[in-house]
Amino acid sequence: MASLLLKHLQTLVTCDDGDRVLNNVDLYCQDGFIRAIGPDLPQSADVTIDGSYYWCYPGLVNTHHHLYQVFSRNLPQVQNMELFDWLTTLYEIWKGLDEQVIRLSSLTGMGELMKHGCTTCFDHHYVFPAHAGNLIGAQFGAAEELGIRMFSSRGSMDLSKKDGGLPPDSVVQTVDEIMKDSARIIEDYHDPRPGSMHQVALAPCSPFSVSAELLRQSAILARQYGVRLHTHLCETKDEENYMRTHHGVRPLEFMASLGWTGPDVWYAHGIHFNDEELRELARTGTGVAHCPISNMKLSSGVARIPEMLALGVPVGLAVDGSASNDGSSLMEELRVAYLLHRLHSSKAAPSGYQVLKMATRGSARLLGRDDIGQLAVGKCADFFLVDARRLELAGGEYSPADVLATVGLRGPVDYTVVNGKVVVKEGRLVCIDEEKVAEEARQCCRDYLAKA
Numbered sequence: 327m328a329s330l331l332l333k334h335l336q337t338l339v340t341c342d343d344g345d346r347v348l349n350n351v352d353l354y355c356q357d358g359f360i361r362a363i364g365p366d367l368p369q370s371a372d373v374t375i376d377g378s379y380y381w382c383y384p385g386l387v388n389t390h391h392h393l394y395q396v397f398s399r400n401l402p403q404v405q406n407m408e409l410f411d412w413l414t415t416l417y418e419i420w421k422g423l424d425e426q427v428i429r430l431s432s433l434t435g436m437g438e439l440m441k442h443g444c445t446t447c448f449d450h451h452y453v454f455p456a457h458a459g460n461l462i463g464a465q466f467g468a469a470e471e472l473g474i475r476m477f478s479s480r481g482s483m484d485l486s487k488k489d490g491g492l493p494p495d496s497v498v499q500t501v502d503e504i505m506k507d508s509a510r511i512i513e514d515y516h517d518p519r520p521g522s523m524h525q526v527a528l529a530p531c532s533p534f535s536v537s538a539e540l541l542r543q544s545a546i547l548a549r550q551y552g553v554r555l556h557t558h559l560c561e562t563k564d565e566e567n568y569m570r571t572h573h574g575v576r577p578l579e580f581m582a583s584l585g586w587t588g589p590d591v592w593y594a595h596g597i598h599f600n601d602e603e604l605r606e607l608a609r610t611g612t613g614v615a616h617c618p619i620s621n622m623k624l625s626s627g628v629a630r631i632p633e634m635l636a637l638g639v640p641v642g643l644a645v646d647g648s649a650s651n652d653g654s655s656l657m658e659e660l661r662v663a664y665l666l667h668r669l670h671s672s673k674a675a676p677s678g679y680q681v682l683k684m685a686t687r688g689s690a691r692l693l694g695r696d697d698i699g700q701l702a703v704g705k706c707a708d709f710f711l712v713d714a715r716r717l718e719l720a721g722g723e724y725s726p727a728d729v730l731a732t733v734g735l736r737g738p739v740d741y742t743v744v745n746g747k748v749v750v751k752e753g754r755l756v757c758i759d760e761e762k763v764a765e766e767a768r769q770c771c772r773d774y775l776a777k778a
Contacts, residue, residue: 386444386656392451533577596616618662632676
């Protein structure tokens with residue numbers, strides 16, 4: 327059994343039920359789980375790290391991403407577009423996806439996440455061109471190469487342009503095709519056990535690209551298998567207008583009528599909920615993945631996170647797709663979320679520590695996981711270390727629990743540990759050759775875009 331010991335940690339921010347911040351303690355991990363926390367532990371380990379100058383935090387948990395979009399970020403033609411035009415333009419590129427694009431974009435996006443302290447990645451993949459191969463399998467393969475904890479989704483679309491939707495015909499499927507493949511992917515990849523490295527959710531894309539029948543059948547199938555449900559909702563006013571025009575109701579009412587509320591459901595964005603809808607989210611335990619940078623770039627709006635937190639709505643943090651963020655750093659998202667809500671809500675805004683807890687405990691809750699997102703005995707050994715002696719942190723030492731959101735962290739973390747194994751060391755990925763993968767990714771991206 328592999329073991330890891332952190333000795334004499336300067337500070338351990340647990341994000342546990344007691345919100346403990348511990349000083350000068352050891353942390354011992356064995357077989358992927360935390361076995362002991364305390365001063366001067368007697369255990370020895372296969373790997374020992376001197377933590378005398380390190381702050382230790384629970385691994386960040388990303389609750390919404392589109393990894394395939396890494397290869398369509400920073401494109402000049404979409405920089406000033408809002409969501410519907412942006413999607414319509416990019417679908418003409420995304421219809422060329424294949425297994426190699428998925429593998430290399432996933433390595434790139436998840437590698438960036440890991441270098442900035444993320445230990446669990448949820449990805450919302452919903453573009454399945456005909457004959458593109460086993461795309462979800464390629465994602466899980468990339469996650470295994472890197473050593474990250476992966477929560478993928480079998481996304482879907484069944485409304486193309488001819489049906490009044492946005493995507494081209496080549497990337498939509500029938501409800502029967504989607505349900506059959508959803509069952510296959512759950513059976514092949516979903517592991518519900520504590521400490522699982524592979525899990526699956528069902529995630530139709532959005533109410534303006536899927537039918538009511540697809541949403542209804544997805545909810546039924548997900549609950550038969552005991553997996554979670556995810557989609558985009560209330561991201562833009564255009565979406566709200568679309569739903570009123572086509573269905574005569576607001577988005578949340580439409581989703582609720584199809585079984586899409588409850589503690590096994592979380593939505594990406596959730597910007598345009600009204601007061602009554604926020605109370606309904608809280609009542610049903612339906613969650614929201616907050617994507618502040620994407621929301622800002624696409625001019626979608628500001629999610630009502632302070633009100634959600636006050637009401638008890640489950641809230642996690644996310645980077646969203648790299649084409650609407652242009653990056654995959656949940657660490658950057660922490661500081662942007664903190665500053666955005668200070669600007670927008672003043673004293674009602676969450677503190678730096680509350681934003682950190684949103685990205686750890688809150689995000690874990692959205693994914694239905696109580697074994698990640700905190701540092702406590704019996705929980706997964708997922709965490710990251712930051713050297714407190716960094717020049718850019720001088721003068722910011724007074725509250726390590728807040729500092730990642732208030733001062734922020736430029737550059738990668740020093741160590742990232744997933745499942746008790748060091749996967750980032752001195753800011754570099756351990757399990758892959760970064761330069762080799764970067765060059766392969768650049769060439770693959772060039773070829774992919776040239777075909778569009």
